[in-house]
Amino acid sequence: MSMEVVLALSPFPRFCLPNTNLKTTLSSSNSQVLLWRSPLMNVQLNHYHSRKRRGCINGGGASRRSLWPQFSNSYDRCNLKLGKCISRLREFMNSSEKMRKHVSSTLFTRLVVSVLMVSFAVSNSPSWALSEENLLFLEAWRTIDRAYVDKTFNGQSWFRYRENALRNEPMNTREETYTAIRKMLATLDDPFTRFLEPEKFKSLRSGTKSAVTGVGLSIGYPTGSDGSPAGLVVISAAPGGPANKAGIVSGDIILAINDTGTESMGIYEAADRLQGPEGSSVELTIRSGQEIKHLALTREKVSLNPVKSRLCVIPGSGKDSPRIGYIKLTTFNQNASGAIREAINTLRSNNVNAFVLDLRDNSGGLFPEGIEIAKIWLDKGVIVYICDSRGVRDIYDTDGSSAIAASEPLAVLVSFLIPNPGIIHNIC
Missing domain, CATH: 2.30.42.10 (PDZ domain)
Structure with missing residues (x-):
């Protein structure tokens, strides 16, 4: 039968004939089972073609039989070399496995040591985990940082103050945090920048309501x-x-x-x-x-009616004496703009020639009410800009549709010495 070459130990073992032109007839006892190695095919085919070019394979029986010993010798030498390569490859794979385990073990050891070193360093350094009190302090800090117009912050590094405060200021309780915030605002030396605790803010808001329970x-x-x-x-x-x-x-x-x-x-x-x-x-x-x-x-x-009004007649001018409508506004609460409109309409029924708006000792109040009162006297245009450190944020204007006293002269009375914000509480 024809010589069969078994391709074994390949990823997918299979039978094949490496050279279909090989016609050598051998007995079944001489059939060869060969281990698959890529160089084996090259040696076999190169040897076969070399012999063919020399006329060794020309149909003669002796010449064909002489091919097998040469092929067998070449195969033995090649198989010996391949065996050594396989042995070295296995040694390399074994050493690679040992190296992989060693590297993995080394990396794991270094990782554990690094974690322990970091843990030790953290345990021996100030804790930078922010508490709820720290976050409250930072909220106040960011509010000033975002909106404060003077970016020199009264000649200090605002970021450095934040870091120093987080390191050095006690903030274990809510009262300690409030104290730290007040201390921070005091460095600005600005009487118009103040901090109100929730209870104080609630008390301030009560003065802007339409009614309050008190005296x-x-x-x-x-x-x-x-x-x-x-x-x-x-x-x-x-x-x-x-x-x-x-x-x-x-x-x-x-x-x-x-x-x-x-x-x-x-x-x-x-x-x-x-x-x-x-x-x-x-x-x-x-x-x-x-x-x-x-x-x-x-x-x-x-x-809480924040408005008082009366008619004032300037004496000594006869029957044509000027008639002035006097309006006193004590606070900008929820009733302010409506009470001002009512007072204007009442005074107009008495044929006033001008108005006086008295804002002396006004305790402040709701910003929207201030805008609505301004619209009563302004025909059209911008009422106020709201700016922060980044520039103009909001613009409030009027188209004149709310004006009811834009044609009469108006004088506004204000306190000569403006008290610091927060020193006046409206109604209690």
């Missing part, structure tokens, strides 16, 4: 003519309120609330003490001029 007082801590503190002063008393009924008037000084002196009492604490449940009582010590009064007031729900 009906607008209070503040203005300074005297010589610059010294004037004490807790009554700015105004709501008409018909408990304080007004008890005879408390503008300019009176509140010395004590429920036997607690007001010298070191903050404006928001004083307002909180004056407010309370409807029907409850509060005791006040008042200095009115040279007289000291001790009053007990019952808290009521007081409607």
Whole structure:
């Protein structure tokens, strides 16, 4: 039968005839089973073609039989070399496996050591994990950083202050965090940048509502003519309120609330003490001029009308004397713009020639109400720009459709000495 070559140990063992022209007839005992190696085919074919070119394969039986010993010798030499290669390859694979395990073990060891070193370093350095208190402080810091117009921040590095504060300022409790925020704002030396705790902000917002449960007082801590503190002063008393009924008037000084002196009492604490449940009582010590009064007031729900108005006629000009409509606005609360419109319409029915808007000692309030009041007197154009450190953010203007007093002359009265923001609390 023809010599069969078995291609074994290949990825997919299979039978094939390496040279279909090979006609040598051998007995079945001489059939060869060869291990598949790529060089074997090259040696076999090259040897066969070389012998063919020399005329060794020309149909003669002897010549054909002489091919097999030469092929067998070539195969033995090749197989010996291949065996050595396979042995070295296996040694290399074994050493590679050992090396892989060694490298993996080394890398794992180094990783563990690195983690331990990092853990040790972290445990021996300040913890930079931000707590809830730190995040609250950073929120206040970012608000100033984003909106503050003076980017020198009063001549200091704002970023460095943040890092130093996070390292050095105690922020373990909410009160410590509030203290750190107030300390940060104090470095700006800006009386118009203030921090209000939630309770104080709630107290401030209560003054912008249409009604409040208390004694009906607008209070503040203005300074005297010589610059010294004037004490807790009554700015105004709501008409018909408990304080007004008890005879408390503008300019009176509140010395004590429920036997607690007001010298070191903050404006928001004083307002909180004056407010309370409807029907409850509060005791006040008042200095009115040279007289000291001790009053007990019952808290009521007081409607907050921030506007007072009256007709003023300038005397000495005969029947054509100028008629002035005087409007006093104490705060920009929810009723402010509506009350101003009502006052203007009432005064117009008395044929006024001009208006005076008195904003002295106004306690501030809701920004939208201020815009609506401005629209009453402005025909058209820009009312106000809102700018931050990045430039103009919002523009508020009017088209004149809300103006009802744009044709009459208007004079606006303001306080000569503007008190610091927050020193006046509206109604309590």
